[in-house]
Amino acid sequence: MANNYRYIGKDTPRKDARDIVTGKAQYLDDVHLPNMLIGKVLRSPLPHANIKRIDVSRAAALPSVHAVLTYKDVTDAIWGIPNHMKLLDKKVRFVGDAVALVAADTAEIADEAVELIEVEYEPLAACYDVEEAIKPGQPQLYDQYPNNIIPQISKLLQNVIKGDVDKGFAEADEIIEGTGFYECFPNPLPPEPPGVIAYWENPDKLVAYVATQSLGLNKYLAQPFFRMANTQFIATQCGGSYGTKNANLTPIGFAAELSKATRRPVKIYYTKEEHLAAYSLRISCRINARVGIKKDGTVTAVTGDWIVNTGSGSEAGPHEIAVGCGELQLALRCPNWNLRSKLVVTNRAPTGIVRGYGGQELESSILPIMGMAMEKAGVNDKVVAVIGDSTFLHSGITGLVNAVYNKGQITLIILDNRTTAMTGHQEHPGTGITAQGKETRAIELEPLTRGIGVNNVTVVDAWDLKTLKASVKSSLDSSELSVIIVHGACSVHVPRRCNPRVIDADRCNQCNLCLILGCPAIQKEPGQIYIDTSLCVGDSCTLCQQLCPRQAISPQESTYTGKTE
Amino acid sequence: MPDKTKINLEVNGKPCELMIGKDIISSDTLAETLRNNLGLLGTKISCDRGACGACTVILNGKTVLSCMTLTVECDGMSVTTIEGLEDPKTGQLHPLQQSFIDHTAFQCGFCTPGIIMTVKALLNENPKPTEDEIKQALSGNFCRCISHYEVLKAVTAVIEGGKYGK
Numbered sequence: 001m002a003n004n005y006r007y008i009g010k011d012t013p014r015k016d017a018r019d020i021v022t023g024k025a026q027y028l029d030d031v032h033l034p035n036m037l038i039g040k041v042l043r044s045p046l047p048h049a050n051i052k053r054i055d056v057s058r059a060a061a062l063p064s065v066h067a068v069l070t071y072k073d074v075t076d077a078i079w080g081i082p083n084h085m086k087l088l089d090k091k092v093r094f095v096g097d098a099v100a101l102v103a104a105d106t107a108e109i110a111d112e113a114v115e116l117i118e119v120e121y122e123p124l125a126a127c128y129d130v131e132e133a134i135k136p137g138q139p140q141l142y143d144q145y146p147n148n149i150i151p152q153i154s155k156l157l158q159n160v161i162k163g164d165v166d167k168g169f170a171e172a173d174e175i176i177e178g179t180g181f182y183e184c185f186p187n188p189l190p191p192e193p194p195g196v197i198a199y200w201e202n203p204d205k206l207v208a209y210v211a212t213q214s215l216g217l218n219k220y221l222a223q224p225f226f227r228m229a230n231t232q233f234i235a236t237q238c239g240g241s242y243g244t245k246n247a248n249l250t251p252i253g254f255a256a257e258l259s260k261a262t263r264r265p266v267k268i269y270y271t272k273e274e275h276l277a278a279y280s281l282r283i284s285c286r287i288n289a290r291v292g293i294k295k296d297g298t299v300t301a302v303t304g305d306w307i308v309n310t311g312s313g314s315e316a317g318p319h320e321i322a323v324g325c326g327e328l329q330l331a332l333r334c335p336n337w338n339l340r341s342k343l344v345v346t347n348r349a350p351t352g353i354v355r356g357y358g359g360q361e362l363e364s365s366i367l368p369i370m371g372m373a374m375e376k377a378g379v380n381d382k383v384v385a386v387i388g389d390s391t392f393l394h395s396g397i398t399g400l401v402n403a404v405y406n407k408g409q410i411t412l413i414i415l416d417n418r419t420t421a422m423t424g425h426q427e428h429p430g431t432g433i434t435a436q437g438k439e440t441r442a443i444e445l446e447p448l449t450r451g452i453g454v455n456n457v458t459v460v461d462a463w464d465l466k467t468l469k470a471s472v473k474s475s476l477d478s479s480e481l482s483v484i485i486v487h488g489a490c491s492v493h494v495p496r497r498c499n500p501r502v503i504d505a506d507r508c509n510q511c512n513l514c515l516i517l518g519c520p521a522i523q524k525e526p527g528q529i530y531i532d533t534s535l536c537v538g539d540s541c542t543l544c545q546q547l548c549p550r551q552a553i554s555p556q557e558s559t560y561t562g563k564t565e
Numbered sequence: 566m567p568d569k570t571k572i573n574l575e576v577n578g579k580p581c582e583l584m585i586g587k588d589i590i591s592s593d594t595l596a597e598t599l600r601n602n603l604g605l606l607g608t609k610i611s612c613d614r615g616a617c618g619a620c621t622v623i624l625n626g627k628t629v630l631s632c633m634t635l636t637v638e639c640d641g642m643s644v645t646t647i648e649g650l651e652d653p654k655t656g657q658l659h660p661l662q663q664s665f666i667d668h669t670a671f672q673c674g675f676c677t678p679g680i681i682m683t684v685k686a687l688l689n690e691n692p693k694p695t696e697d698e699i700k701q702a703l704s705g706n707f708c709r710c711i712s713h714y715e716v717l718k719a720v721t722a723v724i725e726g727g728k729y730g731k
Contacts, residue, residue: 013666020674021662023607023647027675030606191611191619191675191709239609239675240709272612424714436697 008534016237025237028195028211033265036197037066039258040110041268042100042117043278044092047128047347048139049121051090056100059113064105067261068113074101074257077225079249082153084142085313085350087225087253092121093141093312094349096278098250103258103266126347130286130309133346141312141345150314150343157322160302160329160337165292168301168336172292174377179288180365185281185311188354192239194248194279195269198255205230206256211238212245222252243355244280247315280352283320284309287365289339297379299334299370306341306362315352317343323358331363332370382476383410390420390428393443397452403481404453411475412483414445415462417490425490449483456480462488465546491537499555500536501545503529507552514544514553572640576603577649589636596620596631599646607647607678611707618706621679622646628686630705647678650685660723661685668719672710680706684720693724 019025056068071088079085088098100117104110125139132138133148141148152158169175197209206229212218215235223231238245251268258266270279289304306324310317321341328339387396392414403410420426427433432442449457456478458471468486475482500521503514510529514522521535522544531544533556545553572583581603583589589598596613599605599622608631611619615633622631623645650659661681664670671677680703687694687702694702699720703713 014669016674017666017669017671018658020671020677021647021658021665021681022651023605023678025674026606027609029600029610189709190673191609191617191707192673193611238673239611240673242709272614424711437695 005534019237027192027237027239028197028209029192029267029269031197031209031236031267033197033199033267036265036267037103037105037258037262038107038110039101039103039254039266039268040107040114041098041254041274042102042114042119043274044095044097044099044121046092046121046123047095047126048124048141049092050124051092051099051119052122053118053120054100055118058118059100059102059116062104062109062113062116064109065102065113066105066264067101067103067258068117069101069257069261070099073261075225075227075253077227079221079225079253080314081316081318082150082314084144084150087250087257093345094278094347096274096349097312098254098278101254101258103262103264128346128348130284130307130344130346133309133344134307134342139347141347145345148345150310150317150345152341152343153318156318157325158318158341160325160339163301163334163336165301165303165336165338168334169290169292171294172300173295174373175290175292176369176373176376177288177290178369178372179286180368181286182361182365183284183286183309185284185309185348185351186354187276187279187281188242188244189275190240190242190244193270193272193275194245194251195267196248196251196255197265197267198252198259199265200229200256200260200263201232203229205232206259207232207234208252208255209234209236210245210248210252211236212248213238213241214246217246218248218252221247221249222256225249225253226256241355243353243357246353247280249315250279278349280315280354281311281349282354282357283311283317283351283361284348285361285365287362287369289366289369291369291373292336293373293377293379295377295379297374297377299332299373301336301338302332302334302366303338304340304366306339306365308341308343308361309346309348309351310343311346311348311350313345313350314343315350316357317351320351320358320361324362327359328362328366331359332366383408384413384472384476385410386413386415388420388422389414389416389418389430389445390426391422392445393429397448400449400454400483401452408481409479410481411472412481413472414449414483414485416445416485416487417493419490419493421490421492425492445485449485454481454483456482457485458482459485459487462486463541463543465543489540491541494537494540499538500533501531501538501542501553502533502556503531504552504554505530507550509550509552511549513547513549517543517547519544572637574636574639574641575643576605577645578653583636585637591635591637593636594632595622595624595629595634595636595639595644598636599631599644605646605648609675609678611675616707617676617679618683619676619679621682621706623682623686623689626686626689628683645682645685647681650681659685661688661720664719664723665716668715668722669712670715670719671708671712676706676708680708680716684716688723696721 054070060068102110102113127133127138219233255266255268285308287306292301429443434440460468460471521532599608609619611617613632615630620632625642
C-alpha cells in the first residue's frame, strides 16, 4: 500500500519554528496589553500563622498603585481537589503563602507597595512531617480537616483492597514490615515562570492570557472560581510546563481579582523565587507496609498505609493517589491487598499537577520493603538482573564482580545497544568513541565478563527470539552465575526499513501474546488487534511475527521507504 | 568628565540613546532595557541570576548574560540580539536560525534565543569549532527539555556548510 497520507510518515515543520528562532514567539511576559498593570504578591515569612491585623493604607496611598487586596476583598471561592484552598485566607499555611495582592503601573512600584503592607501575624506551631501531622494535638491547618487528613473521594481509586489478606499472610513463608520513603518535593521548574494576564471584558466575561499547555483544563478549573462567568482563555507560547502549568489557578485568580478591582488588564508573572518556593511541587510520601512472601518469591499479601504529604494544599492529591494505586498493581503482582492511602496537609509548600504523578512516588517508597522481604524469604530462585551496556560499564560491573566473588547464582542480562539511551544517546566506554567524539578503544563486554571470572557467557541477537529464549532458559536452569549479552540497536536508532508487519484478522484469535512485547505499533481495539504500519520498523524487528503462535503476522508489501538515519 | 546623563548604544546596527533617570535607571539590567525600553522581547529572562543563559546577547562581539549586565555599563557599545540576525532587507533567516528550524533544535523554545546568540558569537570567533568547543561554549545555556542533541546537530550542519552556506 502506498503512503498516500498527507502527514503520516512525513516530517512536518513546527508552525511556531520561525517565531521561536527569531525571538518573535510571544511567551506570557512578551504580551503587553494597553493600560495593563503589573500585579505582585505579598508572601508570608511564616509557615503557619493567623493574620491578626493587616493595614494596606500606606501601600494603597503610594502613587501609581491601583489596588491592594487582602482576604477581605477577594472571592471566597475555594479550589483544589477536593475544594479547600482560598485565593487569600485569614491564615497562612506555608512560607511563601499569599497574603495580599497589589496592582501598580510598574513592577517596581508594585514591589514597593508590597513592602509597605503592614501585617501582624499570630504565629502558630507548624508541622512538616507527614506522620507527625496526623497525630492528635498537632497544629491543624484546615478546620474542616481534623488531624490534617483530607477525606477520601469515594469515586476514585484511593485504596487497593482485594482478595483476602489473612489468607495471603497465612500462605506466606515470611512476613516483613517496613517503612519506605519518597520525602523530597521535586520542583519541575520550567524555564518560564507561571504567568497570567487577565481582564474583565464586562462584569460577566473574563479574558485571560495564560502560559499553559492545557488551556481547556485551566478554563474548566477556573470557572467556578469566577462564579461561572463566561471565560475566554488564550494560550500564549508556553516556556515549558513539565505538568505544572496544567492548573495555574493561583496566578489566574490573582490576576482576575486585581483586574476586577482596577477594571484594567493585570499581569501576574512569578519571579523565579516565587516559582521555586510557592508553586506546584510533586507530592512526597511515606509508606508503612507489611508484605507476605513465599520462598519462591510469590508475593501473597500486601497491607499498609500510604501517607501522602501534599504540603499546605492539594491541587490534585486524590488523582495522584489513584494513579499510584493503579500503577503499583501493575508493578507488584499480588492477589491480596489492603493498602490504604491518607492525604495529609502539612506546612510545607503545596503540591500540584506535575508530569507523571502518583506512580513513581508510591513505587519508589515500597521498593525497599520488597527488597527486604525477598532477602528475608531467601528467595532462592535465580535472580535475573537486567542492565544496559552503558550502565553496566559505569557501575554495574562492580555488582557483577561481587556476585562472582560471593558465588552468587544470578543471571545477568546485558542489553548491549552500544549507546546510553537512558539519558540521550551518549557515547560510553563500549562504543569506541569518547565523550569528546574521538575514536578510542571499545571495551568488549564478552572478554570483560569472562575476564572477571564468569564462565557461562552467551552472546545473542536481540531480534532472534528463539535463540534468546533458549539462552535465558539454559541460564536459568544452570546453577552457576551466567551472563547473557543481548546485541541489538536501540529502537530509536533502528533503521526504518520497508515491509511493516500486518495482522491477518482471520488468523488472529486475539490471544494478546504480541501485546506483551509492549511494541507501540501494536494496538488493541475491541474485537481487533492491529499494527499501526507507520510505527512498525518492519524487517529490522519482526519480534511479533516470531512470537505469534498462529502465524497471523506477516510482512506487508509497501512502497513506503521512510526515513533512515 | 564624560556625559553621564545618557547612554548611547548601538542595538542591532541602529543607534539608540537612553536618558538616565528618564528612560532607564542606573540599576536597570541590559535585559530589562532591551525588553522594556527597546521592545526587543526575543531576549528572555528566566532565572534573572546569571545561571541559565536564556538572556544571552552579544556585546561588542562577546556573549554576555544581559540579566547580569547593567545598561549603564554598556555606554558606547554595540549589542546584537536575536532580532538582529535576520537580513533586515530581505527578511531572510540567518543560516543558524534556518538550521535550528530544520533540526527542530528546541521544544518550548524559551532558551532558544540565548542558545542561538551563544553559537553566533562562537562562530564569529571560531568558524570551525570542534564538537567539544561547541559544547564548551554552550555549557552555560540550560535547556530543560533536553534539546541539546538537536542543537549540536543544527550547529554542526551550519559549520559543515552545505545548504546553510556561508
